[in-house]
Structure formats: C-alpha cells, structure tokens
Amino acid sequence: MLKVRDLTVSFRTEQGIVRAVDGVSFDVGEGELLGVVGESGSGKTVSLLAVMGLITDPNAVIAGSIQYRGRELVGLKPRAMRELRGKEIAMIFQDPMTALTPVYTVGWQIAEQVLAHNKVSKAAAWQRAIDLLAEVNIPKPEEAAHRYPHQLSGGMRQRVVIAMALSCNPALLVADEPTTALDVTVQAQILDLLHKLRRNHGSAIVFITHDMGVMAEIADRMLVMYAGRVVERGTKQELFSAPMHPYTRALLDSIPPLTGEKPHRLKVIPGTPPNLLNRPPGCAFAPRCEMRFEKCTAEPSLGSAAHAAACFKVPA
Amino acid sequence: MSAISDTIDATPKSRGPWATALRRLLRDRAAVAALVVFVMIVVLCLLAPAYAQWAGTEPFKSTLDAVIKLNGQDVPVMEQSTEGLGLGYTPIGPTWQLGNYFLGADNQGRDVMARLLYGGLNSLFIAGMATVVTLFFATLIGLAAGFFGGIVDMLLSRFLDILWAFPVYLLAISLSIVLIAQGLDLGIITIESGSLWLPIFIIGVVYVPYVARPVRGQVLALRESEFVLAAIGLGVPSHRILLRDILPNVSTTLIVFVPIMMALNMITESALSFLSIGVQPPDASWGTIIQDGQTLLYTRPMVALAPGIAIVITVLALNVLGDGLRDALDPRSKIRIGRS
Amino acid sequence: MIFALLQRIGQMAFVMFGISVLVFLIFFATPGADPAARIAGRNATPEVLEAVRKSFGFDQPIYVQYLTMMKKIFITGDLTSFVNRGWKVVPAVMDTVPVTLSLVIGAAVLWVFFALIIGIVAAATRGTWIDKTLMVLGLIGISMPVYWLGEMLNLITQSRYHDTWLFSWVPPLGYKNFSDDPKGWFLTLVIPWITLSILYIGLYGRVLRAAIVESLQEDFIRTARAKGLSETRILLRHALRTSLVAFVTLFGLDFGALVGGSALLTEVVFGLQGVGKLTYDALLNLDLPIIMTTVLYASFFVVMANAVVDILYMLIDPRVRTA
Numbered sequence: 001m002l003k004v005r006d007l008t009v010s011f012r013t014e015q016g017i018v019r020a021v022d023g024v025s026f027d028v029g030e031g032e033l034l035g036v037v038g039e040s041g042s043g044k045t046v047s048l049l050a051v052m053g054l055i056t057d058p059n060a061v062i063a064g065s066i067q068y069r070g071r072e073l074v075g076l077k078p079r080a081m082r083e084l085r086g087k088e089i090a091m092i093f094q095d096p097m098t099a100l101t102p103v104y105t106v107g108w109q110i111a112e113q114v115l116a117h118n119k120v121s122k123a124a125a126w127q128r129a130i131d132l133l134a135e136v137n138i139p140k141p142e143e144a145a146h147r148y149p150h151q152l153s154g155g156m157r158q159r160v161v162i163a164m165a166l167s168c169n170p171a172l173l174v175a176d177e178p179t180t181a182l183d184v185t186v187q188a189q190i191l192d193l194l195h196k197l198r199r200n201h202g203s204a205i206v207f208i209t210h211d212m213g214v215m216a217e218i219a220d221r222m223l224v225m226y227a228g229r230v231v232e233r234g235t236k237q238e239l240f241s242a243p244m245h246p247y248t249r250a251l252l253d254s255i256p257p258l259t260g261e262k263p264h265r266l267k268v269i270p271g272t273p274p275n276l277l278n279r280p281p282g283c284a285f286a287p288r289c290e291m292r293f294e295k296c297t298a299e300p301s302l303g304s305a306a307h308a309a310a311c312f313k314v315p316a
Numbered sequence: 317m318s319a320i321s322d323t324i325d326a327t328p329k330s331r332g333p334w335a336t337a338l339r340r341l342l343r344d345r346a347a348v349a350a351l352v353v354f355v356m357i358v359v360l361c362l363l364a365p366a367y368a369q370w371a372g373t374e375p376f377k378s379t380l381d382a383v384i385k386l387n388g389q390d391v392p393v394m395e396q397s398t399e400g401l402g403l404g405y406t407p408i409g410p411t412w413q414l415g416n417y418f419l420g421a422d423n424q425g426r427d428v429m430a431r432l433l434y435g436g437l438n439s440l441f442i443a444g445m446a447t448v449v450t451l452f453f454a455t456l457i458g459l460a461a462g463f464f465g466g467i468v469d470m471l472l473s474r475f476l477d478i479l480w481a482f483p484v485y486l487l488a489i490s491l492s493i494v495l496i497a498q499g500l501d502l503g504i505i506t507i508e509s510g511s512l513w514l515p516i517f518i519i520g521v522v523y524v525p526y527v528a529r530p531v532r533g534q535v536l537a538l539r540e541s542e543f544v545l546a547a548i549g550l551g552v553p554s555h556r557i558l559l560r561d562i563l564p565n566v567s568t569t570l571i572v573f574v575p576i577m578m579a580l581n582m583i584t585e586s587a588l589s590f591l592s593i594g595v596q597p598p599d600a601s602w603g604t605i606i607q608d609g610q611t612l613l614y615t616r617p618m619v620a621l622a623p624g625i626a627i628v629i630t631v632l633a634l635n636v637l638g639d640g641l642r643d644a645l646d647p648r649s650k651i652r653i654g655r656s
Numbered sequence: 657m658i659f660a661l662l663q664r665i666g667q668m669a670f671v672m673f674g675i676s677v678l679v680f681l682i683f684f685a686t687p688g689a690d691p692a693a694r695i696a697g698r699n700a701t702p703e704v705l706e707a708v709r710k711s712f713g714f715d716q717p718i719y720v721q722y723l724t725m726m727k728k729i730f731i732t733g734d735l736t737s738f739v740n741r742g743w744k745v746v747p748a749v750m751d752t753v754p755v756t757l758s759l760v761i762g763a764a765v766l767w768v769f770f771a772l773i774i775g776i777v778a779a780a781t782r783g784t785w786i787d788k789t790l791m792v793l794g795l796i797g798i799s800m801p802v803y804w805l806g807e808m809l810n811l812i813t814q815s816r817y818h819d820t821w822l823f824s825w826v827p828p829l830g831y832k833n834f835s836d837d838p839k840g841w842f843l844t845l846v847i848p849w850i851t852l853s854i855l856y857i858g859l860y861g862r863v864l865r866a867a868i869v870e871s872l873q874e875d876f877i878r879t880a881r882a883k884g885l886s887e888t889r890i891l892l893r894h895a896l897r898t899s900l901v902a903f904v905t906l907f908g909l910d911f912g913a914l915v916g917g918s919a920l921l922t923e924v925v926f927g928l929q930g931v932g933k934l935t936y937d938a939l940l941n942l943d944l945p946i947i948m949t950t951v952l953y954a955s956f957f958v959v960m961a962n963a964v965v966d967i968l969y970m971l972i973d974p975r976v977r978t979a
Contacts, residue, residue, distance in 0.1 A: 103897050474670070481671050606801075613807060631798075631799035
C-alpha cells in the first residue's frame, strides 16, 4: 500500500547540508502495524513527515519515491496532497497537551476534519464526532463534544486526537510517539485503543517510538533506524529473538531484564549519534560498534531479504 | 580502541550571551542602517553651533531686517507679502544654499536650518534624559514590587495603576502647565521654569508605568525561578540576589526599552512643545519649530515640514533599531513597539 | 462571582478616586502654587487676591475644597467654571462628547479594518517583499507625530491641492452636527479620521502580524495541517482566532483612552470641539472645575475599558473562563 524507495530529505542550513533522511526504503502493507524504532535524530519522524507532505521548511529538499496505492507523492501538487492528508493518510503527534486548538471545542475540531473531506451536513459531522468520541472510550460523548481541550486530561486529549485522525477512515495512520508524553497506565490504554481501532477500521499503522518495550507489544513488523538510514528490518519475532544488527542488539541489551540477576549498571551504547552535517564515510554506527572491523569503512547496504540488516558482519 | 572520541563532535565553545547578541544585531542590516542614520543625525545636531557660526545667521535673535546675498543680489529676509491683502511680511522660502538660509526663514527672520539643528539637539537631549529617568524609576519600582511582593507590591502597583489610568498626554499636559508656570521646588532639587529638565522630568515620570509593569512581571517570574529560590534558601541577602541574579536578567528588557522609550519621548516632547508647554523660548526643539510654522503653514510650509520629517526619520530609525535589538537579545520577547 | 464583581468595582472606584486626588493636588498643591494668583492674574493687589480666595473658597482647607467640588460634580451637578462664571461644567462636557465619539468611532472602524487586512496579508506572505513593505509602512505610521500629520494633510487638502478635484470637497476646519447636516458631518470628519487612524493602523498591523506568525509556530497548527485543511483556513480560523485576544485587549484599552479625550491633538489641529479640546482649553486657562470633570470623565473611560477588556478576554479565550 505504501512503497517508499530511496527517500532522502536534506536541509540547507548556514553551516551546510544536513541529511536527516538518507536513502530510506520500506513498505507498509494494508492493515499491518509497522513499528519504527530509533533514537532522537535517527530520521524516523522526518521520514514520515515527508510521507505526509508536512515538511514546510523552505530549505528542505526531498528526493526519492513515495508511492501510495500506486500514486507518486513526491512532487505532488499541494492541493492534491491536502486531499489525501487527513482523509487517506493521517498523522498524530507526541504532545497531546498542545495538539488541539484551544479556542474551539473538541467536537467542533473533529467535525471540521470530517467536513473538510466529506460533503455532509454540519449536523451529520457533529454526530460523527460524537460517535468517534464514543469509539475512543470517552465517557458521555455528547457532553464531551462541547468541551474545550484545556478541560480534558492528557490521556483524553490524545484520544480526541486519535478520534480526529480516524474520522475519515484513513488507510494509513502514522503515530509519532503518541504515548511518550503520557504515564504508563494511560499508555497501555492508548495502545489497546489503537489495537481495537485497527481491527474496526482496517487501517495500517506506522508507529514511531524509541521504546522497545512498546514495540514488543504492538508491532507486526519493525524498522530500526540510525543516523537517517534503516539498519535492520524484519518481523517482531525475528528482531526480538534473532537481532542481526549490532545496534539492534545493543538496543535490546539496554532494556533492564525482568527476571534473573539485577545488573549493577544499565548497559548503554557508548558514544553519541553522528553529526548529520558532516557524515564520515562508511557505516554510521561503526564508531560505537563493538564488532567493527576493517570492512566497516564502506557503506553497508540493507539487501532485499525480508529480515535484513545493513552490516558487513551479517551474510547478505 | 577509543576512536569514539574522534567522532564525538566537540561542541563549539559558546561566545557568551552579549557577544552572541551583538553578532545577531550586526547581521541585521536594517538595524545597523538605522543605527548609522541615528548616529548621523546626532552628529549633525551636535554640529549646530558650528553651523550657525559658519552660516553667520542668528538662530535665536529676531532678525527681521536681515539681508542675504542670493544669486548675487541682495534679498531681504522678510519680503512684502504678496498674498491676501498684501499687508505684513512673509519670510523667504528655502534657498537650498547651505549656510544661506538653506530652508528659509521663520516669522522672526531666523534661519530655519540652524534652528533645526539646535532644536534637534534639545529634542534628542530631552528624549535621552527622559529615558534615563523613566528607566531609573521603573527599575526601582519594578524590582521592589516584583521581588518583595506583599504590601510593597500592592502599594506600588496601585500607584502605577493610578498613574497609568491617567491618559499619558493629559497627565503630561497637566503637569507641564502647572510646572511651567512656576517651576518645581522639591526642597532638595529645584528646577526652574524655563529649564529643559522640566520636560525631562515630566516625560520621564509619565512613562514610568509603561516600563515598570513589564519589569515587575519579569521580576515576579524570576523570583520563582529555581536559581533564585536556591539563593534565597541559601540565605543570600536580598540586595545581593537583586544585584547579581535578578538585575542582569532584567537588563536585556531594559536595553530593548532604550530606543523604544527614546522614540516615544521624542514624539511626546514634540507634542508638548507644539502645544507651547514643552520646551520654552528662547530654546527651540523640533516641536516648537513646528509650532512656529503653524501660521506660515500655507505660505511657507517648509518651516513646519522640515522638523516633522526630522522627527519621522529619527523615530523611525529608533524603532527599527529597537526591533533589531529585541530580536538580537531575545527573539521570543513580547515587547512590541508603539504607543501606550 | 458577586464578590469578584464587587471587588472589581471597588478597585475601579479606588483608581478614579486616586486620579481625582492626584489632579487636585497637581493644580492646588504643587509647591509654589497659588490658585488665587493664577485666577486673579499678575499684578493683582493683595485685596483682590483675598477677595478671589474667599469667593472661590480657596481659604478652606484642601480636603474641604476637594469634597465641595466632588459634591458639585456628582450630587448637585451645578459645578461652574472658574473662568466663565455661570457656565455649567457637566453639561458643557456632555456637549462635547458627540464630537469626540464621532471622531474616535469613525477612526476606530477605519483602523480595525485596515489593521486586520495588513496584519493578515503580512502574516500570510511572511518573509516576502509584501510583508516587509507592509511592516515598513506600519513603522512609518507609528513614527509620525499625529498633530504634524494632521497639519500636513491640512496643508494638502485645504491649501495646496484644495482646488483640484481630489480635495475640493474638503470643507473648512470645524465640526458639523450630524442632526443638522449629515453630509457636512461626514465630510468634515474624513481627513481627521484618516489622520487619527494612521498611527493605529501601523501599530495594530504590526502587532497582529507578529501575533499570527507566533501562533503559526504552535503545535496545534501542525495538527490542523495534518488534518488536511487549507492554509487559508488554518491562517484565519486557527492562527488568527488565537491571536485575536492580544488584538482585542489592546484595542479596548486604546479605544477607551481615546473616547476619554486622548485624541486631543487631532481635535486641536482640526478645530473639532471635542472632549480633548475642551480639556486642553481648560488646562491652558487653568479652569480647574472643567479640568477636574474632564479628567474624571477620561479616567472613568480608561478604567471602564480595562474592565470591558477583561470581560472580552474571558469571552474570546475559553481557557480563562474556568480559571
């Protein structure tokens, strides 16, 4: 359904060109849940913003191909993109506290999206808003629709945001760290909600996070990103039971174990991610990799296998 | 192998907030241009005595009988009126010859150009000094009210409210009318009726709430910030906290206010002088010259036009500079340019 | 709720009381002042001074004089001018109110309309030459002294170009009653309206642009874009609406001040006998009863405007309501 090939997003800055996304390729099938994992600066958010056409920086240069159901999105006219956005591809963001416009009721804001993409009456749109609020488990939806965002808690606001995103039954929902700003119990509720909605609406979800634990819960397939590139991809089982890339392994190792002996210190990955302004050639992870050897000065490629890693230590 | 350190980028050393701000300011071409224009105007006005001497005209004496050389001919400065009934005299218009009644003469035969420069000196001086007065009192009041809170804050805030509820111009005019007539005698300081310090004092005082309120707001916020609470908790005496922790943080706000207040003060002073209750004769300011030009408005408009344009250019330069300063020091600041 | 309201009214009354005291002190108690001498004029003999003092009640203690004046303004309404004896002050002030209102309301309509256009267009085209030009024009508007601008416009419309078709319709300076001559009323006010509004158009245009541009950086704008809304809708319905608060608060305060008499420079330059001009004339003549009344009138409006603005704030910004 979504085919991304060699996506590159560069930003022209005063100090030079920053390649936030560097030749990223991935697929999303209908109805599947793809998890994208990586630390800050790995390019995970920027890639998906490019898919949505939400990169508004005039200094950005987007190259490559993004195909949605056969339609090329890179270079698509803004008007056409706007018709897709919110209707067939939707996105929700990290901080629910600031995601909604403070001066309009939540019902109004949901109805606004419905009306923007569907020729229905205001009353019908309002009713749809109430139905959606009920679907995301907000109590007393008819009353809640008249509330303003500041009158709702963070968890409630995020549900409203999800309701809004699903209002036009999108084929693809991109969720950029939707639970990071919420506490753990609310996090679990939101994840359950996403599961349920996926079943009811049949939407595919791309779930961006830096939290491997969350990944384990919900993902079908996973992408691991580092320094603007995809370093490993595979199903959840494959990545958790047999991770191939040293970075993936290190990420998994850094999760404190639930059973067994309590470690003295958490295992961390030494070093910091590279400066995307002046990328040294070769594997981006090499400076921090325990297993690096002389071949790592060249650029490893991902290969075409379903479970693949961009590493010279891994048989292609 | 610890090649890790090779690839960890050393964070570039920061130059410190003032140097960074200066760099940002210097990159703002409009602000730099405005600064240059303003400095040029100040320099020109400082040359007023030199110009008057060189021109040989008497900017402060009534010289109705003066005669100048124009294109080789002797031309009296006050010509017989050709308008209306032909009664009375009309001063000559601009000659566009430097040093020779460049902008013409006013009702008293005086050289408008020389008066313009002298007037500029007074206007700039008053605006600058009034700014100092305002900032001084506003800082004191803002710091005290914001930091000590309680009764002190309540009293000072009420006082500011009352002062501010009095429309600025009405208050300034009231004070001017009363004080111009008799001067100000506060026991320790006496300001005489014709002194420039009277408008300086009045304009300075009238705008105190305009600056004191934002300062107070900022001090209030700073007082709750962690580093101040820590200092209080450690038992650091109040005056040290004020001096070393709070004042430096407030200083950026104050610096941005300097050009803004100067611009405001220039306009206020010119309005007061225009109404004859600002700068008093024989002193001149751009406002008094506009007033001089009122009766000549339809016949010799240059007398009223020139000082007005001077004010517009100066105030414009100050406003642009203020914008640039604000952006350089604190791009997210909420202080905006304009009137009360 | 009632308590808060009472508290607010108490605050307002306190401020107005404070102002009246301040004015009284300025005119009657500044060091070196002698109101009798001012009224009697220079070279008045001691007997004249004494007579003046008695007849105006200046020999009474200050607070008695103050209370007498307050009583005459509010309770008996028969306060008379010091300069034109017998001229009732309160009706005199009331007569000038329609003139000021005509000037200020007309200017306000102009300035809100143009400031909105300039602010929105500048924000929509931010960074381009259109934006920069509009902002520079706004700056120029702020930098012109209003009385000078008025004089220059007078120069053009009354004198230099009066005979051309452009400005031949401009009537001589002065105010015409709406009820007597609606067309004349309108024509005499056009140039004053333009003069007064230019300053505010510049100011508000800039403020609005800054507020909208700031709004556009907020997270909820990103959400609105993700919803697939058009940029126009986002600008007008989401960014502008949120910035309106700053605009309205400022407007309320400035409008209140102008109604109270802050437009006096414009009134003086155009010969309009409004509240501001009345205040100014009274100040020149040191006619304290009129000064007192007009200042009270002015401060009432300022204080009122503050209160109204707070209420509007609550209406426009739902976040404040539950606080």
